[in-house]
Amino acid sequence: MNFPDSLRYTKEHEWLRLEGQEGVVGITDFAQDSLGDVVFVELPAVGATLTQGQIFGVVESNKTVSDLFAPVSGKVVAINETLREKPEQVNTDPYGSGWMLRVALSNATETGPLLDAKAYQEFVASEQAK
């Protein structure tokens, strides 16, 4: 399973890629694999305000539904519209074309507690051992 070093991670299995004052958000390889084939992604509207740790949407497979949690606070500046027609991109390319939204961060210090790739990988290993 792939966890790029360039990303930060949450314990709810979202990733964040920082690009200046903005961040791109998606779910991890582990999350997409656990869900199975994604059939529906519900995302907030552009302009919506996210609060770190709060639910911003849902991702569903035919097997299960899972909430999406905001890794940081901020304003949504873009969402991945192609996921409406091609939700399977979350499975095939979770860190690329499976991205979900782009946020203008309201508080850059919030990224501090997010996990780096090594810590996230260890967290996933401990979850799988349960």
Add this chain to the structure above:
Amino acid sequence: MARRTPVYPANVALGAKIIEFGGWDMPLSYSGATEEHQAVRQRCGLFDVSHMGEVELRGPEAAAVCQHLTANDVSKLRIGDAQYSLLCNERGGVIDDLVVLRTGADRYMLIVNAANTATDAAWITERARRRAEVIDRSAELGLLALQGPDSELALRTLTPAPLASLRPFAAIETTVAGRRAWVSRTGYTGEDGFELMLDAGDTLAAWEAVLEAVRRRGGLPAGLGARDTLRLEAGLPLHGSDVDAETTPLEAGLAWVVKLRKGDFIGRAPLAAQAESGPPRRLVAFELAEQAVPRHGHTIFHGDAVAGNVTSGMRSPTLGTFIGLGYVTSGVSAPATPIAVDVRGRRVPGRIVERPFYRRVRQE
């Protein structure tokens, strides 16, 4: 701890995602549920369904006992005939749905749902009143389902049985890859296909041989995820979700199974009365007009009034739309009736459609 089928080691070796289902560790998917679904619709797929229960009825009165316990007409079965049927309770509720396979002059094999096997066996034993021998064979037998339009092509290299002349719901005692097997032209996917019942000790070897033939045809091993989306597109009910002890076959659209004129059987009186008055609610197929996954328990509305509830739902891999089954009051159950489903607080519009959602094109 959950039980394991004879194919379990192969499932693990294939990298299957394993979940507990009906008390068994079963493969949810191997390479991906959607891909497996498409393989079964277009070519073929192989399922390990050894979790299914097998309860055998034996003895000179086995037919009479089976006739009393099940809703379909057992008297029509010749040796090697299979039949979809129902175990009903005294109120006409569905304890389980099953396939009855006549394996001998005085022998019937009842193939039942995994989660219900123990209660079915106890129910049958109690009501057989020693008129027939009732034996739970579930631990001794494995079951494989080979499904899809290329199933016959895949299987015919492995068996001497004349598959081309095996009609739907016919079965034959033969060999598969040199192992003794009952092969029936049955399944739970809406496609052509076969189910293979083998001794537990022969099941893994048969799985390996059939899977190799399946792969040569471009097919795949398929898990319970694909099995569920395939059966739902085909409009086939799942016991425990769409039908249960609180629903009757007439409500579930299974009136064709209930042979009221065959003589008395458990549940006949309330079912005859309901056939007379008409069922108050009906299991219908519906399609949503927007993206949302309807799930078991979601409320169905007609206008502002509650009309019923969802029993199964998904995004259909074949149609690409969001579909489901659910009970609605009979007055609003006609196809094309507009409905809405409350999906986590959002009223998603849709309409009732003909069941099944998917019907295969028969190949001659």
